[in-house]
Amino acid sequence: MVELKNxxxxxxxxxxxxxxxxxxxxxxxGRYLPxxxxxxxxxxxxxxxxxNPKLACEVTLQPLERYDLDAAILFSDxxxxxxxxxxxxYFEAGEGPRFKKIVRTADDVAALPVPDxxxxxxxxxxxxxxxxxxxxxxxxLIGFSGSPWTLATYMxxxxxxxxxxxxxxxxxxxxxVMHELLAxxxxxxxxxxxxxxxxxxxxxxxxxxxxxxxxxxxxxxxSLAYMKRIVDGLIRENEGRRVPCILFTKNGxxxxxxxxxxxxxxxxxxxxxxxxxxxxxxxxxxxxQGNMDPSVxxxxxxxxxxxxxxxxxxxxxxxxxVFNLGHGIxxxxxxxxxxxxxxxxxxxxxxxxx
Amino acid sequence: MVELKNxxxxxxxxxxxxxxxxxxxxxxxGRYLPxxxxxxxxxxxxxxxxxNPKLACEVTLQPLERYDLDAAILFSDxxxxxxxxxxxxYFEAGEGPRFKKIVRTADDVAALPVPDxxxxxxxxxxxxxxxxxxxxxxxxLIGFSGSPWTLATYMxxxxxxxxxxxxxxxxxxxxxVMHELLAxxxxxxxxxxxxxxxxxxxxxxxxxxxxxxxxxxxxxxxSLAYMKRIVDGLIRENEGRRVPCILFTKNGxxxxxxxxxxxxxxxxxxxxxxxxxxxxxxxxxxxxQGNMDPSVxxxxxxxxxxxxxxxxxxxxxxxxxVFNLGHGIxxxxxxxxxxxxxxxxxxxxxxxxx
Numbered sequence: 001m002v003e004l005k006n007x008x009x010x011x012x013x014x015x016x017x018x019x020x021x022x023x024x025x026x027x028x029x030g031r032y033l034p035x036x037x038x039x040x041x042x043x044x045x046x047x048x049x050x051x052n053p054k055l056a057c058e059v060t061l062q063p064l065e066r067y068d069l070d071a072a073i074l075f076s077d078x079x080x081x082x083x084x085x086x087x088x089x090y091f092e093a094g095e096g097p098r099f100k101k102i103v104r105t106a107d108d109v110a111a112l113p114v115p116d117x118x119x120x121x122x123x124x125x126x127x128x129x130x131x132x133x134x135x136x137x138x139x140x141l142i143g144f145s146g147s148p149w150t151l152a153t154y155m156x157x158x159x160x161x162x163x164x165x166x167x168x169x170x171x172x173x174x175x176x177v178m179h180e181l182l183a184x185x186x187x188x189x190x191x192x193x194x195x196x197x198x199x200x201x202x203x204x205x206x207x208x209x210x211x212x213x214x215x216x217x218x219x220x221x222x223s224l225a226y227m228k229r230i231v232d233g234l235i236r237e238n239e240g241r242r243v244p245c246i247l248f249t250k251n252g253x254x255x256x257x258x259x260x261x262x263x264x265x266x267x268x269x270x271x272x273x274x275x276x277x278x279x280x281x282x283x284x285x286x287x288x289q290g291n292m293d294p295s296v297x298x299x300x301x302x303x304x305x306x307x308x309x310x311x312x313x314x315x316x317x318x319x320x321x322v323f324n325l326g327h328g329i330x331x332x333x334x335x336x337x338x339x340x341x342x343x344x345x346x347x348x349x350x351x352x353x354x
Numbered sequence: 355m356v357e358l359k360n361x362x363x364x365x366x367x368x369x370x371x372x373x374x375x376x377x378x379x380x381x382x383x384g385r386y387l388p389x390x391x392x393x394x395x396x397x398x399x400x401x402x403x404x405x406n407p408k409l410a411c412e413v414t415l416q417p418l419e420r421y422d423l424d425a426a427i428l429f430s431d432x433x434x435x436x437x438x439x440x441x442x443x444y445f446e447a448g449e450g451p452r453f454k455k456i457v458r459t460a461d462d463v464a465a466l467p468v469p470d471x472x473x474x475x476x477x478x479x480x481x482x483x484x485x486x487x488x489x490x491x492x493x494x495l496i497g498f499s500g501s502p503w504t505l506a507t508y509m510x511x512x513x514x515x516x517x518x519x520x521x522x523x524x525x526x527x528x529x530x531v532m533h534e535l536l537a538x539x540x541x542x543x544x545x546x547x548x549x550x551x552x553x554x555x556x557x558x559x560x561x562x563x564x565x566x567x568x569x570x571x572x573x574x575x576x577s578l579a580y581m582k583r584i585v586d587g588l589i590r591e592n593e594g595r596r597v598p599c600i601l602f603t604k605n606g607x608x609x610x611x612x613x614x615x616x617x618x619x620x621x622x623x624x625x626x627x628x629x630x631x632x633x634x635x636x637x638x639x640x641x642x643q644g645n646m647d648p649s650v651x652x653x654x655x656x657x658x659x660x661x662x663x664x665x666x667x668x669x670x671x672x673x674x675x676v677f678n679l680g681h682g683i684x685x686x687x688x689x690x691x692x693x694x695x696x697x698x699x700x701x702x703x704x705x706x707x708x
Contacts, residue, residue, distance in 0.1 A: 326569075
């Protein structure tokens with residue numbers, strides 16, 4: 001086994017001392033990079049890129065060539081699980097993800113299989129192995145999945161949604177059907193993340209993109225409860241080292257105290273929450289990841305640096321912070337601005353660590 | 355002047371005693387009502403309906419015929435001001451609002467006129483007069499406007515947006531241009547709301563639909579500061595009675611303490627914030643309005659009633675609460691369910707008031 005040369009990211013997630021604040025960017029392998037667009041064009045389309053372990057590995061490593069990032073994240077899509085359940089994921093230009101089959105009734109839910117990860121999601125697991133080997137210990141590899149609630153929104157709505165009409169109707173009018181679907185998804189996500197860990201993922205993140213569309217009590221019952229169930233079932237140690245787990249609920253800033261009791265090692269924050277307040281609220285229970293508005297990357301270099309400085313100052317001295325954007329990097333960002341951001345984090349954070 | 359027969363809504367906004375909790379619904383005159391769809395079809399399209407004071411009055415009163423609501427709200431659109439600034443508002447089926455002219459540069463902003471409300475928005479003021487007269491003192495009439503930040507998002511993006519790319523680029527990279535646009539809009543909104551008040555609006559609400567897309571410091575600087583400027587310039591007493599002002603920032607639950615110091619009489623809450631927590635945070639500085647998830651109206655009657663009961667219990671005894679949905683009522687809601695909601699509020703709230 002190759003030794004990890006830079007473990008800042010893993011150490012900060014476990015609130016162990018670091019020399020400076022580690023940084024990565026959600027969606028760092030993405031359309032803002034010309035080399036990504038080139039590989040994607042070669043692959044044909046987005047799903048062909050996800051399903052080709054060699055090309056998925058290639059794009060995963062691209063941002064590491066440009067920037068001094070402290071982690072790599074598996075290139076994949078959050079909707080691989082519903083696709084493996086037979087729903088037929090496809091992408092329409094400018095429309096986002098769609099499913100051929102939609103899940104609306106108790107019968108639809110009952111008919112859904114829990115996917116056999118090794119068979120139906122072998123392309124993801126192969127990509128994890130490929131990337132881990134190509135990284136050769138440079139930085140840790142993050143595996144990920146969508147949260148059960150977030151996956152369910154796409155499965156029930158049939159794609160993206162603004163008002164979540166159908167899934168909220170299911171949740172409020174037929175909660176038992178909703179729970180059956182979420183339980184199935186939680187089991188599938190657990191198996192999926194564990195296979196990613198066994199294949200080499202050194203940390204995992206659960207993306208709960210749409211948990212913030214719920215009221216507090218509904219969030220606890222229909223999103224957080226199922227993320228907790230996943231956390232409880234995760235392999236937490238592998239290759240002799242703890243595998244940290246990060247929960248990220250976009251627009252979840254009002255519920256951090258409860259999230260901190262989920263068993264996760266770290267919470268992701270979007271930019272609407274002040275990270276200093278968040279730290280005071282969660283105490284030493286979890287590390288925090290975030291949280292610059294990705295749109296700051298549209299600004300000139302000095303504005304990007306001042307924003308990084310403000311977030312570092314708000315978090316304050318000591319470990320327990322992984323710097324990130326509060327959401328995925330936008331496709332129209334100048335790649336140079338991402339470099340300014342990454343360098344600013346390392347440079348300006350050193351004085352906050354002994 | 356006709357005496358107001360039901361002033362529960364105004365009293366609760368000023369935290370004066372009431373016999374039961376008043377209730378109205380954002381977008382209560384809307385597509386979920388078959389009689390609204392009928393009037394709209396007669397008008398031709400949405401903007402023709404807004405611009406026809408007689409028909410705008412007709413649809414404003416429709417929900418009052420069906421439900422025991424404690425307030426009427428002017429039927430209009432939040433984008434009348436940018437339209438009056440010459441941007442050419444239009445609606446494309448399924449696409450939401452669009453503008454023919456887009457505001458992106460310092461020159462674009464400098465060229466924008468502050469509209470002459472009496473001339474360019476006379477159709478709105480005429481509608482206020484018409485509705486006020488037709489109400490004949492039944493319940494108070496609410497006037498409204500979009501917030502400067504929210505109006506600016508549509509003007510700079512050219513319509514609805516998911517990531518606010520262009521306006522955030524302006525805000526982060528050219529803040530002085532952003533401030534000039536917002537100052538102009540704040541002046542226009544102040545004039546607009548004051549004309550609505552003079553024409554008969556007995557309370558006003560500022561809809562800040564997109565303030566919640568900002569970080570805390572940006573929200574204070576680019577949204578709340580301009581709403582405060584409007585509040586400072588509003589006519590606060592008319593017809594011998596205080597004209598309460600409600601601020602509603604969707605996804606603004608993390609900033610309630612600062613909003614409570616804005617000079618507004620009440621804050622609107624979406625359903626992601628617990629109203630009991632909100633009450634503890636704002637104390638006796640402001641009343642609260644909200645905050646049931648509009649999707650609860652997809653549930654059976656007993657579930658709607660239990661949700662109303664939970665929100666009333668969370669707020670607790672005493673005045674200072676105007677019940678509402680946390681956002682506009684959805685178009686696919688069964689009108690009967692809205693009736694269940696309104697009746698539940700009156701029936702279940704009586705025991706919380708002496």
